[in-house]
Amino acid sequence: MNYKKQQILGFSIVLTVAILFMVIEFMIFRNSSSTGMVLTIVLLAVILIVIGITIALLTIRRTTDQLKQVTTVIQQIDFDSSEPLPRLDIKANDEIGNLATAFNKMSDTLQSHTQKANEFNTHIEESNWIQTHLAHIGNVYRNVNAIDELAERFMSELAPVVDAAYGIFYFCEEQQETNVLKKQASYAMYSDMNETLAEFKMGEGIVGQTALEKKTRIIQAPADYPIRIQTGATSIALQEIMIIPILFENRTVVVLELGTIHHFSQTHQQLIERIASTFGVVVNNIDNRMQVDRLLRESQTLTEELQAQQEELQVQQEELQATNEQLRERNHYAEIKTEELQITQKELQLYSEELSRSSQYKSEFLANMSHELRTPLNSILILSQLISEKEKSHEDDDTPHFGEVIHRSGQDLLTLIDDILDLSKVEAGMVEVQRDSVAVYDLPEVMGYSFDKIAEKKGIEFQSLIDENVPDVFYTDEKRLQQILKNLLSNAFKFTSKGSVTIHIALADTSIAAKGYSVPEQMDYMLAISVTDTGIGIKEDKQNLIFEAFQQEDGTTDRQYGGTGLGLSICREFSKLLGGYVTVQSELGKGSTFTLYLPSLMVNAEGQPVTKPLPPTWMDQEEQQDSLARLQGKNVLVVDDDLRNIFALEGVLKGKGMHVRSAQNGEEAIALLNAEPADIVLMDMMMPIMDGYEAMRWIRLEDKWKDLPIIALTAKAMKDDRELCIEAGASDYISKPMNVEQLLSVILVWLTDSKLSDNTIVQS
Missing domain, CATH: 3.30.450.40 (GAF domain)
Structure with missing residues (x-):
């Protein structure tokens, strides 16, 4: 009961007693005397006062006890302790009870806040502890250069x-x-x-x-x-x-x-x-x-070893120089003896001087060059081979590669000396030509082995260009061809100090051959290999002279560029041996272009050039015209993945009145044959999706096409291509680039009546 209710109750009791007192007083006043009434009133008043005082005392005592309990609990609170706050256990539903309830709620809130604050402080302390030890352990890594040392320090710090x-x-x-x-x-x-x-x-x-x-x-x-x-x-x-x-x-x-x-x-x-x-x-x-x-x-060790080897090499070079000096002295002594002998034979030499001067100069020069070059070249080859066989000291070590290039160049130089010594054999026609297939697209790479480093050293751009229409295979003497190109490139780099050197391989236009040159009948095609430089150039009046033996554009002893004067002479002689020729175009101060024209001459098993198909000899010109007239209206299927070849063949065949259809691979060709038959098929071998070999095999599987004439066309021109094409189902074989007369002759053979076809043999 709260204080307000207690006051109302006490007032009600007092009021009730007062009313009761008044009623009693009234009754006494009516029935009693004044003395008795006074006593009664006094007695009732005393009773009323006692009752009021009693109620007041009880109320005050009860309230005082509850306030003492609250005060005692509050005084027991220790704000410095983490112990839970005490709670008030008062069940009275009055103001003191409300105060106790509010105090208990405040205690709960303070305890929850204190708990969260303690948890936060604990988290902060743990984070600070972690950060402190991270920083401390991080100092362990400093000035450590070995894993074992790092491991020892790390474990001794982390474990505790x-x-x-x-x-x-x-x-x-x-x-x-x-x-x-x-x-x-x-x-x-x-x-x-x-x-x-x-x-x-x-x-x-x-x-x-x-x-x-x-x-x-x-x-x-x-x-x-x-x-x-x-x-x-x-x-x-x-x-x-x-x-x-x-x-x-x-x-x-x-x-x-x-x-x-x-x-x-x-x-x-x-x-x-x-x-x-x-x-x-x-x-x-x-x-x-x-x-x-x-x-x-390891690098330092290898460097020390290399330095030791270089010192050894230097000692060997000094010994070699001493040996060369001795050889020079002997040569000088021999020259003196030769001069004495020449004096004694002067009359005879004067008599034969005009006849043998040229041969004498050549013989003496070749003999001296052979002796002077072979002696140092022997040591160069040995030492360069040792360097090339040495293992790399590190990934970017180019020393073995340099040794390999030096050794290969020395071998080339030795071959050049041998070729120079055989120059007289070339003039006498005693040098044999070994013709075989040459990979055209490998030539720039082969030349790069010898000249890439030279170009890099001189700061000259060296590039190779090959036209797209150049066949992959070329038939000639590869050794002589490489010798010609190396001589031309050597001259280009020797006379070029800045700019570029370019080698360009293209098909030659045989219609504008050099004066006095006749195109071989047996050749398949001719290559034009040009070597262009941006060097000093050649005077116009010297351009023919430089191809003569022992001749140079500047032949004085104090000339800037050295050389024997035999390089271009050898190029000319070798080009003649291979059935071609060399030309030069030059402008003084702007550079030169040397062009080698060589025919591709394939040889058979006996070493003889393979001839191309000739026009049929079984008919005269009038009969041939009649046969060409028979081509009109014939259906030809041209199968080739090169639209330029299709366009060219269509022009030729349509000009003869033939109906031409075209396909770009074997699958298209078979589909066209199924749609409409053809009288003859011109089939290229190298095509995407389905090549010519597979297409011919599919065509021959059909009985209706077993006798269909199929002419195989290929630019690959390998030795066994003809046999492979015939085995796959070809009726005949023609290599590219083809001659129009040759093509028409073969078509005539296969489209003429069967009697003539059976009795005709065509070489291809």
């Missing part, structure tokens, strides 16, 4: 911080294309722990499996776990073991094993995770630094 009783540091190494985890350091280990393994493979044991899965493991150690922590007086069993993989770019580089006699707290685990997230970068950097140091030491 996370309350680990022991620890092992495994580093991942590559061994024979496999990764192996090898122990680099340990913490609190002792010699009796024989169960500790020095290394693990990936996926081997818990350590290897953790490295493979890249996930941290926490293992509860059983009571009988054999590894125990040894103190001076006793041994303690482990409680938990943590295996932590350290990653770098999603690759395991380190695995840590930590054991504790307690449990790893959440804070310890967070610290380990934070360290593991960045420690991989440190390990990788130190590992890379160690590899760089190792490579640097």
Whole structure:
């Protein structure tokens, strides 16, 4: 009952008593005397006062007791303690009860806030603890250049911080294309722990499996776990073991094993995770630094070895120079004796001087050049071969390549000397030509082996160009062809100090051949190989002279550019041997262009040039005209993936009145034949989707097409191509570029009546 209700109740009681008193007084006043009435009134008044005082005392006492209880509870509160706040246990439903309820709610709120504040402070303390130890352990990485040193420092710092009783540091190494985890350091280990393994493979044991899965493991150690922590007086069993993989770019580089006699707290685990997230970068950097140091030491060792070899080479060169000096002295002595002999034979020499002067100069020059060049060349070849066979000291070491280029150039020079000595044989027609197939597209690469380094050294651009219509295979003497090109390129680089040197391979226009040159009848086609430079150029009045033996554009002794004057002479003679010729176009100060024109002459098994099909000899010109007239109205199917070839053939055949259809691969050809038959098929061999060989095999499978004339056309021109085409189903074979008369002759043979076809043999 609250105070307001208590006051109302007390007032009601007093009022009731007062009313009762008035009623009693009135009744007494009516029936009693004045003295008795006064006594009665006084008695009632006393009673009323006693009752009021009693009610007031009870109310005040009850209120005072409740306030004392509240005061006592409040005085018991210790705001410096973390103990829970006391609660008021008052059940009265009055103002004191409301005050107690409000106090209890305030206590709950304060206790909740205090709990959250304590949790926040704990979290801050844990974060500060983690950051402090991260910074402290980070100082361990400084000035460390070896993995084993890093492992020792790291374990000695980390293990005490996370309350680990022991620890092992495994580093991942590559061994024979496999990764192996090898122990680099340990913490609190002792010699009796024989169960500790020095290394693990990936996926081997818990350590290897953790490295493979890249996930941290926490293992509860059983009571009988054999590894125990040894103190001076006793041994303690482990409680938990943590295996932590350290990653770098999603690759395991380190695995840590930590054991504790307690449990790893959440804070310890967070610290380990934070360290593991960045420690991989440190390990990788130190590992890379160690590899760089190792490579640097190896490089220094190899450099010292190279310097020692260079010193040896220099000693050998000095010995070689001494030997050359002795040879010069002997040659000088021989020259003196020769002069004395020439004096005694002067009359005879004067008599034969006009007849043998040219031969004498050549013989003396060739003999001297042979002697002077072969002596130093022998040592160059030996030493360059040794250098080329040496293993590379590092990936970018070009020394073996340089030795290989020097050795190859020396071999070429030796071949050149031999060719120079045989120059007289060339003039006498005693040199044999060995014709064989030459890969045209390999020529620039072969030339690049000899001249790329020269171009790089002189700062000259060296480029090769090949026209798209140039066939892949060319028939000639490859050795002589390369000798001609090397001589032309050597001249180009020798007389060019800046700019470029370009070799260009194209099909030659045989209609504008050089004066006095007749195109061979047996050739398939002719190549024009041009060597263009931006060098000093040649005077117009010297352009014919330079092809003569021992002649140069500047033949004085103080000329800027050296040489024997035989290079272009050899080029001219070799080009003649191969059935071609060499031309020159030059402008003084702007450069020169030397062009080699060579025919492709394929040889048969007997070494004789293969002749092309000739027009049929079984009919005269009038009969031939009649046969050509028979071509009108004939249906021809041209199969070729080159639209230019189709366009050219259509022009020729439509001009003879024939109906021409075209296909760009074998599948289209078969579809066109099924739609409308043809009288003859001109089939290219090299095509996409379905080539000519497969198309002919499909056509011959049909009985209706077994006698269909198919002429195989190919620019590949290999030795066995004819047999391969006939075997695949071709009726005849023509190599590109084809002659129009040849093509029409073959078509005439196969479209003439069967009697003539059976009695006709066509060479192709």
